[in-house]
Amino acid sequence: MSLSPVDYVILILYFLFVLGIGWRLRKSVTSAGEFLTAGHAVPVWITSLAFLAANLGAQEVVGMCASGAKYGIMTSHFYWLGAIPAMIFVGVFMMPFYYGSKARSVPEYLRMRFDEKTRGLNAITFAIMTVFSSGISMYALAKMFNLVLGWNFNNSIVLSGAIVLAYTYLGGLTSAIYNEVLQFFLIVIGFSPLAILSVHRAGGWGGIQQRLPDVMTHAWKYVGHADQNPMGVEAFGLVAGLGFVLSFGYWCTDFLVIQRAMAANSMSAARRTPLIAAFPKMIMPFIVILPGIAALALTKMGSGYALPPKGAGYDYDQALTTLMAQFYPSGMLGVGLTALMASFMSGMAGNVTAFNTVFTYDIYQSYIRPHASDKHYLTVGRVTTVAGVLLSIATAYLAAQFNDIMDFLQLVFGFVNAPLFATFLLGMFWKRATGHGAFVGLLSGTTAAALTHGLTVAEGKGGWIANVHDFPSQMAQNFWIAIFAWTTCFLVTIVVSLATTAPAESQLRGLVYGFTDLPREEGVRWYLRPAPLAIVVAVALVFLNLIFL
Amino acid sequence: MLDLRLPSGLFFAITGVLLLGVSFSNPHAPMTDANVDLYAGAAMLAFGLALLGLARWNSRT
Numbered sequence: 001m002s003l004s005p006v007d008y009v010i011l012i013l014y015f016l017f018v019l020g021i022g023w024r025l026r027k028s029v030t031s032a033g034e035f036l037t038a039g040h041a042v043p044v045w046i047t048s049l050a051f052l053a054a055n056l057g058a059q060e061v062v063g064m065c066a067s068g069a070k071y072g073i074m075t076s077h078f079y080w081l082g083a084i085p086a087m088i089f090v091g092v093f094m095m096p097f098y099y100g101s102k103a104r105s106v107p108e109y110l111r112m113r114f115d116e117k118t119r120g121l122n123a124i125t126f127a128i129m130t131v132f133s134s135g136i137s138m139y140a141l142a143k144m145f146n147l148v149l150g151w152n153f154n155n156s157i158v159l160s161g162a163i164v165l166a167y168t169y170l171g172g173l174t175s176a177i178y179n180e181v182l183q184f185f186l187i188v189i190g191f192s193p194l195a196i197l198s199v200h201r202a203g204g205w206g207g208i209q210q211r212l213p214d215v216m217t218h219a220w221k222y223v224g225h226a227d228q229n230p231m232g233v234e235a236f237g238l239v240a241g242l243g244f245v246l247s248f249g250y251w252c253t254d255f256l257v258i259q260r261a262m263a264a265n266s267m268s269a270a271r272r273t274p275l276i277a278a279f280p281k282m283i284m285p286f287i288v289i290l291p292g293i294a295a296l297a298l299t300k301m302g303s304g305y306a307l308p309p310k311g312a313g314y315d316y317d318q319a320l321t322t323l324m325a326q327f328y329p330s331g332m333l334g335v336g337l338t339a340l341m342a343s344f345m346s347g348m349a350g351n352v353t354a355f356n357t358v359f360t361y362d363i364y365q366s367y368i369r370p371h372a373s374d375k376h377y378l379t380v381g382r383v384t385t386v387a388g389v390l391l392s393i394a395t396a397y398l399a400a401q402f403n404d405i406m407d408f409l410q411l412v413f414g415f416v417n418a419p420l421f422a423t424f425l426l427g428m429f430w431k432r433a434t435g436h437g438a439f440v441g442l443l444s445g446t447t448a449a450a451l452t453h454g455l456t457v458a459e460g461k462g463g464w465i466a467n468v469h470d471f472p473s474q475m476a477q478n479f480w481i482a483i484f485a486w487t488t489c490f491l492v493t494i495v496v497s498l499a500t501t502a503p504a505e506s507q508l509r510g511l512v513y514g515f516t517d518l519p520r521e522e523g524v525r526w527y528l529r530p531a532p533l534a535i536v537v538a539v540a541l542v543f544l545n546l547i548f549l
Numbered sequence: 550m551l552d553l554r555l556p557s558g559l560f561f562a563i564t565g566v567l568l569l570g571v572s573f574s575n576p577h578a579p580m581t582d583a584n585v586d587l588y589a590g591a592a593m594l595a596f597g598l599a600l601l602g603l604a605r606w607n608s609r610t
Binding site for chain 1: 557576583
């Protein structure tokens with residue numbers, strides 16, 4: 001694939017605009033709070049789109065298109081079964097505690113609700129995870145640009161890292177959030193024409209249904225047994241593993257996305273942030289998954305387009321870029337590649353801004369220098385931003401040296417994230433949960449995840465202790481690891497909490513259901529209230545699942 | 550605080566004009582006969598102008 005001058009002009013124009021936004025916002029950052037938490041002053045439509053865009057990294061966009069080609073419309077379960085219900089839950093039920101507690105971060109909420117050791121465990125694992133996520137994403141992008149465009153690997157890493165660093169350093173979280181909205185628009189506008197063109201060329205949805213096996217165009221029909229579908233998962237593993245543990249674990253507890261909602265200018269806005277974000281999120285499968293399914297259909301129909309071969313099958317990871325090369329002329333190709341770059345930047349900036357907040361407040365201020373001036377923490381926040389980007393670059397090179405490190409780290413992330421939702425669920429809705437219970441529960445859940453991986457095998461992975469069970473796919477293995485980890489954490493937290501001293505009720509004000517004044521909504525118009533919005537989202541969600549039943 | 554609709558609108562309006570400009574000279578992409586640059590450019594220009602209009606309306610009220 002080769003680019004023309006107009007493609008480079010569009011890419012440079014985009015770089016100038018994101019840097020310009022950072023430059024323009026630098027004057028509004030005068031305190032650590034404004035730099036790290038955006039001063040809780042961002043309008044709801046912006047926090048909503050940023051909430052969504054922070055998750056729309058390049059790996060998400062490329063990966064979902066690849067999964068569409070590999071697994072068909074079942075990939076939509078990541079959205080219509082996983083993300084959306086979790087977004088409804090966090091908006092309606094959990095945000096009053098996050099926002100109402102006045103915590104500056106998710107780990108800080110854990111300190112207020114439980115104790116210092118639980119906060120420390122979460123803060124340190126989260127900080128490490130964000131840096132590695134950012135670095136791995138950077139590596140994947142540089143590798144893809146090297147493969148598709150022949151761009152130098154080092155230059156891609158340095159250029160993308162430098163631009164993200166510049167605008168996050170200048171304008172902090174506000175700049176990252178504002179740019180995420182621009183990036184979201186660009187991702188939608190850059191990839192939507194590809195979905196329309198590729199599906200149209202494949203004969204529309206009807207044509208795709210005719211050319212592909214039935215299992216590729218039905219989301220629910222073949223989940224009765226793991227052998228019936230390409231994901232290798234059955235209904236319970238899908239609903240409990242993906243729909244509940246993994247999705248709720250990510251959308252309800254990951255500070256990367258929660259931080260965007262907490263930047264909103266009111267409690268009402270913070271609660272509506274994930275609910276408003278759910279509307280565009282519901283549409284994303286049409287933009288990122290459908291082109292992948294169309295790519296497979298086009299390959300089967302001998303249309304002149306074919307997925308690149310890899311071994312006995314296809315290189316699904318190249319579905320998006322090869323479609324762009326075939327359907328986009330120069331000009332639009334520049335927009336598409338800029339959208340790909342934007343998706344990477346929004347993901348990386350999300351990681352860097354979450355990392356600098358957690359490090360500054362939950363590690364530096366808590367353990368290294370507790371009583372310094374606000375100006376000092378502002379400086380630390382800026383220095384941490386630079387350090388976060390440099391560490392990400394170092395991780396990208398580490399990933400380039402050791403291919404297996406990507407699989408390994410993603411596995412470890414699953415070990416840590418899966419039990420966390422049990423901790424939050426009990427912490428927010430059960431007053432008897434204690435700090436000792438939460439800490440031991442988290443460690444036990446992570447251990448259970450590691451043991452499940454060590455005792456089971458899928459596609460040759462796992463089984464490093466013994467092989468007591470074979471899963472038909474790695475995805476099924478991941479779902480079941482999450483189920484075991486969550487259940488273990490949930491049960492151990494309950495048992496240890498009951499065996500230790502209950503927290504005083506005065507310590508639970510604003511942190512636990514039953515001890516928190518929920519916002520009054522009488523006289524507020526329906527579309528400004530979380531509950532009616534949640535009902536509209538839920539109805540639309542049921543409708544979408546029925547269409548692709 | 551910066552009204553985000555201004556830079557976003559400006560970016561998409563300029564990109565739309567660029568695409569419209571090249572749409573008359575560019576060859577079609579291999580897999581489609583549609584003038585993708587023309588349609589996408591018009592859509593981006595309209596979107597950019599709508600954002601700019603909203604920003605202007607907001608600054609007046």
